[in-house]
Amino acid sequence: MKAVTILIILLFGTVFLNLLARGxxxxxxxxxSGRAQRVLSNWYWVxxxxxxxxxxxxxxxxxxSFATALDPFNLTYWSLAAHTLAFDLPVWELNLxxxxxxxxxxxxxxxxxxxxxxxxxxxxxxxxxxxEGDPDWYLTASILAETARNDPLLARQYLEEAVALxxxxxxxxxxxxxxxxxxxxxxxxxxxxASWLPRLGADSFEARSSEIRNLLQSLESELxxxxxx
Amino acid sequence: MEPEIRIEGLSKVYAIGWSRSxxxxxxxxxxxxxxxxxxxxxGGNGSGKSTLLKSICGLLPISTGSILxxxxxxxxxxxxxKLGYLPERPSFPGYxxxxxxxxxxxxxxxxxxxxxxGRVQTCIEECGMQKVADTRIGQLSKGGIQRLAMAQALLHDxxxxxxxxxxxxxxxxxxxxxxAHIRRLSDAxxxxxFATHLLEGLExxxxxxxxxxxxRSIFFGPPQFESGIKTWLLDRLREGxxxxx
Amino acid sequence: MxxxxxxxxxxxxxTLREIVIYNRWFQLCLFGLLIFVxxxxxxxxxxxxxxxxxxxxxxxxxIIVLTAGTVLVILLAFQLTTEIQSGLxxxxxxxxxxxxxxxxxxxxxxxxxxxxxxxxxxxxLAAIIEVQAFKNLIPGGEVLTPGIWEWLQTFxxxxxxLLVLASLTLCILTLSNSFLFPAVTTLAIWLAGLFLVGVxxxxxxxxxxxxxxxxxxxxxxxxxxMWSLVDRLWYEGALTFIELIKSILINLIYCIFLVGVxxxxxxHKEL
Numbered sequence: 222m223k224a225v226t227i228l229i230i231l232l233f234g235t236v237f238l239n240l241l242a243r244g245x246x247x248x249x250x251x252x253x254s255g256r257a258q259r260v261l262s263n264w265y266w267v268x269x270x271x272x273x274x275x276x277x278x279x280x281x282x283x284x285x286s287f288a289t290a291l292d293p294f295n296l297t298y299w300s301l302a303a304h305t306l307a308f309d310l311p312v313w314e315l316n317l318x319x320x321x322x323x324x325x326x327x328x329x330x331x332x333x334x335x336x337x338x339x340x341x342x343x344x345x346x347x348x349x350x351x352x353e354g355d356p357d358w359y360l361t362a363s364i365l366a367e368t369a370r371n372d373p374l375l376a377r378q379y380l381e382e383a384v385a386l387x388x389x390x391x392x393x394x395x396x397x398x399x400x401x402x403x404x405x406x407x408x409x410x411x412x413x414x415a416s417w418l419p420r421l422g423a424d425s426f427e428a429r430s431s432e433i434r435n436l437l438q439s440l441e442s443e444l445x446x447x448x449x450x
Numbered sequence: 451m452e453p454e455i456r457i458e459g460l461s462k463v464y465a466i467g468w469s470r471s472x473x474x475x476x477x478x479x480x481x482x483x484x485x486x487x488x489x490x491x492x493g494g495n496g497s498g499k500s501t502l503l504k505s506i507c508g509l510l511p512i513s514t515g516s517i518l519x520x521x522x523x524x525x526x527x528x529x530x531x532k533l534g535y536l537p538e539r540p541s542f543p544g545y546x547x548x549x550x551x552x553x554x555x556x557x558x559x560x561x562x563x564x565x566x567x568g569r570v571q572t573c574i575e576e577c578g579m580q581k582v583a584d585t586r587i588g589q590l591s592k593g594g595i596q597r598l599a600m601a602q603a604l605l606h607d608x609x610x611x612x613x614x615x616x617x618x619x620x621x622x623x624x625x626x627x628x629x630a631h632i633r634r635l636s637d638a639x640x641x642x643x644f645a646t647h648l649l650e651g652l653e654x655x656x657x658x659x660x661x662x663x664x665x666r667s668i669f670f671g672p673p674q675f676e677s678g679i680k681t682w683l684l685d686r687l688r689e690g691x692x693x694x695x
Numbered sequence: 696m697x698x699x700x701x702x703x704x705x706x707x708x709x710t711l712r713e714i715v716i717y718n719r720w721f722q723l724c725l726f727g728l729l730i731f732v733x734x735x736x737x738x739x740x741x742x743x744x745x746x747x748x749x750x751x752x753x754x755x756x757x758i759i760v761l762t763a764g765t766v767l768v769i770l771l772a773f774q775l776t777t778e779i780q781s782g783l784x785x786x787x788x789x790x791x792x793x794x795x796x797x798x799x800x801x802x803x804x805x806x807x808x809x810x811x812x813x814x815x816x817x818x819x820l821a822a823i824i825e826v827q828a829f830k831n832l833i834p835g836g837e838v839l840t841p842g843i844w845e846w847l848q849t850f851x852x853x854x855x856x857l858l859v860l861a862s863l864t865l866c867i868l869t870l871s872n873s874f875l876f877p878a879v880t881t882l883a884i885w886l887a888g889l890f891l892v893g894v895x896x897x898x899x900x901x902x903x904x905x906x907x908x909x910x911x912x913x914x915x916x917x918x919x920x921m922w923s924l925v926d927r928l929w930y931e932g933a934l935t936f937i938e939l940i941k942s943i944l945i946n947l948i949y950c951i952f953l954v955g956v957x958x959x960x961x962x963h964k965e966l
Contacts, residue, residue, distance in 0.1 A: 230723065280926055290750075347742065464965060465965060504966075508788075509785060510965065528791060535785060539782055540786075541782045545713065554709055555790050558706070558790045558791065559790040559791050560698060606791075
């Protein structure tokens with residue numbers, strides 16, 4: 222084969238391969254994270270399962286980081302990873318410590334749980350930029366804040382952002398109402414439900430509208446408000 | 451005097467797939483070749499000529515019978531560098547030059563390192579390859595490939611030379627040169643067995659002729675034919691066909 | 696024995712020379728592999744901070760082993776089949792080279808050519824990882840990357856992996872006269888061993904029929920260690936001497952077994 226032919230093949234081959242590499246391993250700037258990156262993401266998720274079975278914390282964290290970084294538009298991975306960090310990892314560490322040091326004090330247990338809760342929430346917060354305007358993201362964050370971090374105020378703040386969106390699913394609104402009532406903010410709960418109920422009319426589940434109407438009625442007696450039609 | 455090549459009751463059955471029941475390529479063949487003789491092997495397509503030569507070289511395992519070369523089996527003969535083989539369709543790496551390929555083979559054949567280059571040059575000259583010795587094999591003509599095949603067969607100075615269609619694809623002058631070369635090899639004491647389709651000049655070259663038909667020997671002896679070799683051969687082959695029927 | 700070793704070496708060197716210098720497809724594949732390894736640069740945009748080098752290490756290893764392995768299988772299968780079918784092998788066999796010496800020489804030559812490719816690719820990957828680690832350095836902190844001993848072990852295991860693969864190719868090649876069958880079969884077995892069985896060296900958590908299939912595959916398929924070794928080298932550092940010897944021995948035993956079976960079958964093969 223002549224040298225010129227080889228050079229031409231090399232030139233076109235380089236250009237082609239560069240385009241291919243860019244196409245299948247595309248950057249994070251676009252909505253399309255590239256097919257190869259998505260495949261890699263799934264691959265790391267599967268390997269993460271293996272790490273989870275072996276209770277290998279460093280590998281698990283890396284695998285989940287890679288899976289979510291390679292396909293950042295997959296909320297399921299972010300959510301499951303954050304829940305694993307928040308609930309499974311503290312149990313592993315506590316079991317390890319208990320095996321080494323014997324019975325642990327409540328303070329120690331609480332400290333471990335709190336650390337992992339922070340880590341989990343910090344991890345999940347990294348995905349915020351990819352889910353702007355997605356109410357499911359705020360709901361998941363709220364659940365993590367409430368159950369892992371024991372911070373209902375933070376949970377409520379997440380849901381406030383969610384209910385400010387043009388549309389949000391029923392569980393988001395319902396959780397928001399619950400948190401407001403539990404915090405004693407009955408006025409705020411009533412106002413929110415009153416503004417939400419007309420929009421619920423379009424909801425296909427009559428049970429949901431009924432539930433909100435019943436809640437409004439039960440709050441009325443406490444607040445002396447005139448119920449809306 | 452012990453024959454240079456002795457074949458007794460040789461049979462070869464090719465396997466088909468995993469079964470052993472294939473066609474009988476050679477069927478109970480027996481003959482002897484004395485040292486320094488030239489034996490021509492004639493026969494139609496599929497008569498077993500190539501199979502016979504490959505079996506003698508040890509390239510094909512035989513089914514029954516025995517092959518002895520100077521009293522040794524083919525594997526030992528190859529190890530002792532007694533055999534040289536020119537295949538029917540010679541093939542060589544196209545990127546190499548004849549000289550480099552012969553040097554490579556010479557190292558494998560354990561041709562004495564000090565004299566390897568000299569030996570390669572001798573083979574190149576003997577086979578008339580001086581002009582193309584340093585040309586890439588991929589650029590050689592059919593004749594050039596045949597000459598290279600001859601050179602690689604002679605490289606380690608074997609005592610027995612087995613050639614499968616050595617004149618295939620050569621022009622008349624090249625064929626004449628090859629025939630003369632074979633005579634010179636025989637004069638130098640080498641035993642030559644070659645398979646061929648070409649009948650011209652066989653009577654003057656060969657000391658013995660072996661005619662095969664469907665793996666069986668239908669003639670082995672000196673080539674002396676009153677009616678000419680072509681007529682004689684066609685008659686023998688027709689007889690063979692009738693016997694089969 | 697010494698003569699035999701010399702003949703094997705001569706054939707191996709000639710094969711290596713032929714592949715590296717004259718085989719244009721091999722050179723193109725080498726070039727393509729380097730481009731793909733360099734393509735890992737696109738992953739550096741991921742927001743992984745100090746974990747990024749690990750991802751590059753993983754992906755880079757995957758690209759190198761999968762590409763080099765595929766090229767090795769196709770190259771070896773094609774070359775051997777062509778030489779046997781064209782009759783070039785006769786020139787060797789009548790030159791005192793036994794069938795075993797011929798095959799082993801070809802195997803070693805082909806394997807070494809890909810080992811050189813892997814060496815170059817590993818070098819490029821190491822450079823990329825070190826650059827990324829340097830860029831992600833937190834002041835006063837540290838980004839962990841493999842040291843020289845880990846890289847050497849990585850290279851060693853990649854080479855052994857390729858040797859087992861080459862041995863498997865050779866073994867299956869002796870069953871067929873065509874190039875396609877051994878190439879496709881070897882690749883299928885390799886990829887099954889790599890992905891199905893090697894996803895994790897953990898107790899199979901699949902139950903029922905799927906679990907039984909995976910268990911059977913684990914029993915039957917050669918053990919291609921890659922993922923667990925890659926993680927082991929990164930998270931726990933270089934293998935100890937005993938672990939290293941054990942791993943090398945297992946791989947060599949596989950090779951000897953596969954090559955032995957292949958040679959035994961090739962001895963009786965009609966050429």
